[in-house]
Amino acid sequence: MSSPATSDREKVVSKLPGWLRQNLKVRAAQHGIEIQKAVEQGITRWCRLASSPDPIDTAGADSFATFLPPGQWDEFRQIASQRGVSLAQGLAQSVQLWLDANPAPEIKRPAVTRRIIVCNQKGGVGKTAITAGLGEALAESADQLHPVRVAKQLQQALQAAEQGRHEDGDTVLVADPLEIENLPGPGLRVLLVDFDPQCHLTNQLGAAPLPMDGDSLTNHMGGNPKGDLRDLIVSVEPETFGDRLHLLPACNDAFLLDVRLSSVRAREAALERALLPLEDDYDVILVDCPPSLGLSMDAAAYYGRRRENEEAGRSGALIVVQAEDSSADAYDLLTTQIEDLRNDLALDIDYLGIVVNLYDGRRGFIATSSLQGWVDIKDPRVVGLVTDRKEQKEAVRVKRPLLSYAPNCDQSVSMRALAREVA
Template sequence: MAVPTHSDREKVVSKLPAGLQQDLKIRAAQHGIDIQHAVEAGITAWRGLGSNLSPIDTARAKSFSTWLPPGQWDGFRNDCTARGVSLVQGLSQAVHVWLDKNPSPGVQRPVIVKRVIVCNQKGGVGKTAVTAGTGEALAEDPDQLHPVRISKHFAAALTEEEDSPLDYEDLPGLGLNVLLVDFDPQSHLTKQLGHQPLPIEGDSLTKHMAGEAKGELRDLIVPVEDERFGDRLHLLPACTDAFLLDVKLSGVRAREAALERALAPIEDEYDAILVDCPPSLGLSMDAAAYYGRRRADEEPGNSGVLVVVQAEDSSADAYGLLTTQIEDLRGDMGLELDYLGIVVNHYDARRGYIATSSLNAWMDIKDPRVVGVIGDLKEQKEAVRVKRPLLAYAPRCDQSVGLRALAREIS
């Protein structure tokens, strides 16, 4: 049945098997086109075939509608009659033809491993939650759709009334191979993802950085298990010996490069490495920042520093100290060290003027710019309590959709 009108197209109502509907939705999103244009192309291709295709099981077909150019549906109906197939069978075959002609484009992988240094010398701003959530979003299944907040609208909506609408879009997962590095001796990232810190008498990242390694670093890495991440999300757990890292680094040759030397052997196994830094401005932060520098032939913005703050005054003071250290490193060592942006975390407009005015102040900073605003909601705390990844525990909560938008901003 064709029902006018949608600009220069007409609405078509029919049926299509649920599996084909889902495959069509995902594949169209992967190719960045509207479903209506995919169906239009499929019908055109089907009508051009010289022979009938094998029948498709349509016994459980469900209602399906889209918009097609005027006259295409009537012509398609006539062709179905001439070929002796039902309209639902013909439409199913047309969609199948389009899927065959437009295979999944595959994951877009960076040429040089993306290195994201998540930092702020102030504790309690949520660096760990942002590290974990961003890594989870980068690793999600590319053959499934996930709700993503449309980032160009979030700032205006969050600074208006509490019930302001936010725009969302279902997009395929990014499907990257991701390593989360717990660089904080407090081990919050390790524990939140359901793992135990490495024993102090054994091997650790600290020992690899200090030249005291007992084995291969990859042997310390553990998977973050959930079907939405496949085998794409891994964790390098922390060890409490990291409390001694600054002391150990003081006697290490080229100490700024110590983290890079430790991680270099496993870099080829990952598309992105995210480092959850401790609240420190010491030598360990120097090593982390150096690791995030732009390498030869690396595109600007592929790697760099992601600064997590809160919408309150003490975060602004800590931000000033951190950026001073980064600028000193840039100048003293001649580093090309990019800012990937600022993430305003734990935001809650209900806290009134302090929160909203602070958010506006962060928004006013144009270099680096705000690339994410993550709400202060219960789902993150619940995920921590049950030791599960947030995007697995509450994949459709506002924090999850915001973290997906953040991952796309920096990917």
């Protein structure tokens, strides 16, 4: 039942039901504790009881190994024998005791609803895919484990891009596999706002664009609502995201938004006036912005500004680019527009970072040198690196959220890493 110790612990092998093992894995991850430490604490608690707790159904229990302090397993075996319970039953009771003493932590909800505007003045860089993927990652269940690329690995990859060079001076990104860790989801309530008249976000998630003769976000921003904006919101795959991920669909009437805003008083605040009544229902609101230099982008940037008593870096602009030259030109246009708005209205608009999307180092010098250019900016820093893979295109084709269609693919893993970088 035991074998020689590694380090200062000894390996022990018993049995544990699969459902209890899974609960232990999730709860230990939620509390940031090693499974072996949780089992140690549970056994210590069990051994100190005057008698055994109620029996646990151990049907179907299979092999379970862990490492415990020297002597603890022998003490546990002796007490189990005295109480007349099997080692598997005693271990199951110990694990359940630890679970009962360490309930799942409450979801940390922001004091002020976070507002993230996903933007760039260039179309085709993947703003919609990043908006959807980030929202999905933020809404994933806190009671399940999901594969995540740990944050330090992103920085190591970017440092590799910065330092690694061929003999001819070309920058390269080292393609070594990055460390993956299984972590609980953030479990946040997320609203995705399709602010683009092309309706890409709406279509990609399998929802229907709003009819031109009905109500829409444009109507509410223009001061002519036809009902409650909540009535337009749809839940995105509630069986996967537990009704935490919602979408405000787009309408083609958004093509006319700049014209309508031109006659609206305090037009920069039009998006905020429309969405403010919804904010109490959500922890994060992500706005998929159109590639526009017009009034609609001003309204989006204003909505993402830092509010009074809000911490810096909680809301703001998340800029999506590709590793090619036209993204850099569009980036300059966007930041100029934001800086003008900052100065004209004396606003604090934070940059949450740059996401380099659809990256493929095999495309050679253009891709690798462009990535180097984004890394060199430093402020805002690169917070996400998402590779160009087939799963995103497939998810769009079947109109499914990426993180439910292919939860373990490289892009899904990167979306979860991005969620933790901007959290």
